[in-house]
Amino acid sequence: MKDKIVTLFIVFILQICLAIGIYFNKKNVGAFSAEEGFLGRPAGLAMDLDENLYISEGDNHRVSKFTKNGEFLGAFGSKGSGLGEFNMPWGIDIDSQGNVYIADWRNDRIQKFSADGKFLMKFGSPGSGEGQFNRPTDVAVDNDGVIYVADWMNDRIQ
Numbered sequence: 001m002k003d004k005i006v007t008l009f010i011v012f013i014l015q016i017c018l019a020i021g022i023y024f025n026k027k028n029v030g031a032f033s034a035e036e037g038f039l040g041r042p043a044g045l046a047m048d049l050d051e052n053l054y055i056s057e058g059d060n061h062r063v064s065k066f067t068k069n070g071e072f073l074g075a076f077g078s079k080g081s082g083l084g085e086f087n088m089p090w091g092i093d094i095d096s097q098g099n100v101y102i103a104d105w106r107n108d109r110i111q112k113f114s115a116d117g118k119f120l121m122k123f124g125s126p127g128s129g130e131g132q133f134n135r136p137t138d139v140a141v142d143n144d145g146v147i148y149v150a151d152w153m154n155d156r157i158q
Contacts, residue, residue, distance in 0.1 A: 034060050037072035044092035044138070046100070048115060054100055056089040063089060063102060063117070076117025081107050084119035091138030095145060103136040103149065110139050110149060128154050 034040055040059035047053055051068045061079035063086075066072055077086045087106035094100050098115040109124035110133075124133045134153035141147050149158045 036075055037064070039064065043088070043090045044103070046092045046094045048094045048098055049096075054092055054094065056086075056092045056102060058088045058090065058105070061086040061089065063092065063100065063113075065117075074117065076113065077102075083122060084111070084113070086111075090136070091140075091150065093138075093140050095141040096143060101139045101141055101147065103139045105135055105137065108133045108136065110136060110147065124149070131158070133158070 039055060040057045042055045043058045044056035045053065047068075052073060053066045053068060055064050055066070056062075057064060062075045062077035064072065064075040077084065077089065079085065079087060081087060085107075086102065086104050088104075089102045090105040091103035092100065094115075099120065100113045100115065100117075102111045102113070104111050104122075108126040109122050111122045112120045114120060124131060124136065126132060126134065128134060132154075133149060133151050135151075136149050137152045138150040139147060151158055
C-alpha cells in the first residue's frame with residue numbers, strides 16, 4: 001500500500017510540473033526572465049495545503065507562487081542581505097500552518113515567511129558552528145515544527 005501511495009504522489013507531482021511547464025511554454029518563457037510570472041533558474045519547489053506551488057528562483061532572488069494549474073498568484077523577495085531579501089534562494093518547505101521556509105544560499109541562513117510573503121523571522125549565520133551554515137541547500141519542517149537544514153559546505157544536517 002505504501003508503495004502505491006508513493007507512486008501516486010510522484011505521478012501527482014509530475015502532473016503539476018507538466019501543467020506548470022505547459023503554462024510557461026505557452027508564454028514562451030526564456031531561461032532567465034525576471035518578469036513576474038516567469039522563472040529565473042528555479043531551484044526549489046513546495047506545495048501548500050491549498051495546492052498552490054511555491055518556487056524559489058535563484059537568478060531572480062525571489063519566491064513565486066502559482067496555482068496548480070500554473071496561474072501566477074504573486075512573488076516575494078528581492079536581491080540583498082536584508083530581512084526578506086535573498087541571495088540565491090534554494091530549498092523551500094511549507095509547515096502545517098502554511099508558513100514558507102527558504103534556504104537562503106549565499107546569505108547562509110534560513111528565512112521564514114507567511115503564506116502571503118510577509119517576512120516573519122530568520123536564523124543562522126555564516127560559519128561552521130552550531131546554528132551556523134555554509135551554503136544551506138535545503139530546509140524541511142516536520143509535523144512537530146522541527147526544522148532540518150541541509151548544510152552543504154559543512155557536510156551536515158542541522
